[in-house]
Amino acid sequence: MHKVSRRELARNVARQLVDGADQKKIMQEVAAYLIEHKMVNQSGMLLADLSIELQSLTGHTTAEVRTAFGLSDANRKHVEGYVREITGAKTVELNAVEDKSLKGGIIVKTPQYEYDASVKRKLNQLARGEA
């Protein structure tokens, strides 16, 4: 089978999923393709590519929000609005994670972008003499 780029593979899979193909069957085929072309170690990157392609086709995206002390409902709404703004997505699925190592502030991660306003980053910048 002709080898295609990972991004092209993700594009094809996303299109088929949006068209209503059987999700389980498609994933089995993708797994077989990755094994055949010795690309198993790229499965994580393929899923990230798939996420970007699905977003462009469906207008739905996922984002991870890291904070040191949780996220209130009001803040969650604010973050959702922000993610919609930067990605152009219509719907957003937030995955909130508590991470004490941030010391404070927030990190918002989408498949393509990252907004890092954490205290940890600021401290690192101070240590490097950048801030």
Added chain:
Amino acid sequence: MDTISVKDLSKELEESISKLSSQNGLEETGIVTRVGDGIAWIYGLRSVGFNEVITIEGENGQTVDAFALNLNEDEVGAVLLGSEASVRAGAKVSLKGEVLSVPIGEEMLGRVVDPLGRPLDGQGPIKAKSTGLVERPAPGVAARKSVHEPLMTGLVAIDTMIPIGRGQRELIIGDRQTGKTAIALDTMINQARQKTGVVNVYVAIGQKLSKVSRLVERLKAEGVMDQTIVVATGPSDPASLLYLAPYAGTAMAEYFRDNKGHALIIYDDLTKHAAAYRQMSLLLRRPPGRDAYPGDVFYLHSRLLERSAQLSDDLGAGSLTALPIIETQAGDISAYIPTNVISITDGQIFLETDLFYQGVRPAISVGLSVSRVGGSAQTKALKSVIGSLRLSLAQFRELAAFAQFGTDLDDEAKQSIARGQRLTELLKQPQYSPLALWQQVATLLAANQGVFDKVPVEKLKTVQHALLAELESDHKKEMDEINKGAALTDDLKKLILDTAKKEVKNFAGE
């Protein structure tokens, strides 16, 4: 350390979230998938541009900069600008939002820097007011003017037979240890001695740092460092820095060119530059071509050297003259990189090992050296006295080779050989002793008029020095007039010839 207050942290979080509407702090990110041999392969960064600077987060919050050179659909190949020791697979990568640039301006003068403009001389930070792009398009056709002003090297053999003009690209080519850097160094020294106002930029590409250190000391001793910038890279530096060095040096020199000034840039040497680019290209998995160099190795040097130019009057008439250096193996100028650079430049000065060891220094091969555009920039004073110097020397070499077989020669041939021997002797010049225009003019006028024909070859330099000393002490005003470059008047010619004849007579009488 102050105690951490949850209240403060909560405030910090609220603040961060309220600022979310702004785009500040938003970065396109990726991750390092592989790293090795100074190259990092990166997933993500879909909008990264060619040559764009990216920042890789290393261990303990440290960062390493890199620049993107291979933009594939699935991954980006980036060349690290620092040590790869702190870069790990999985490290976060973000776009810096800028292409490579270096500090430029008058503040750079007298400094020794690396290709990123970081000081290497221990004289503190450089407070440059502006930065210049490392990669920049060369001036177009309308922005240029033909080469018309001389750039005197102070070396008689070059200024007379292979003259260089401001804005010209003249290649210095030869085997190792033939005096290539010495020519470049003398040219820099001459700019300071003759107060030409030309700024020097010396780019050391993978040169031994001990050599660079000696060169800097010499420049300081000669009082040249104040108008010089040294961009230094050593053999232990990453290939990426060696690759960037000439472009960074050119960016610094362009500042003077673009501000109505004149600059001279020396690339020492482009052979090592091509080798560094080959290393990077092979590690980036680009297809190898002849001698394993990548397909764009010609463009590597053509886009660099095209930035040296004489600008038009509308743009301030500034100039950037380039003296690239190429090291050959066993005198083979038909190798890949030498032929490339020969075809790009406006001429070449070819140095021969045999001549060097015969004591002819600078060891310039008159037959293989040429200046394609410098003739029109040569001063009238020199033009009026050199006559058929090149032809005389060529005839002498032919006759001298013929005479080796013990053939009987007629008087005319014997005279040609005698003149040739004397001319060759007069073209010899010790290092760090560039001659002023009047000194070159006086020497050549006397030689071409046959004044020195009776002086034994081994005593010729003594007579020449006596002549120049006499002219300087007794006729300084007239000599300063010659330095202005106008054609010699009959009176000046007579003055020089009379003084030369007097010195020769004095010498004969000793």
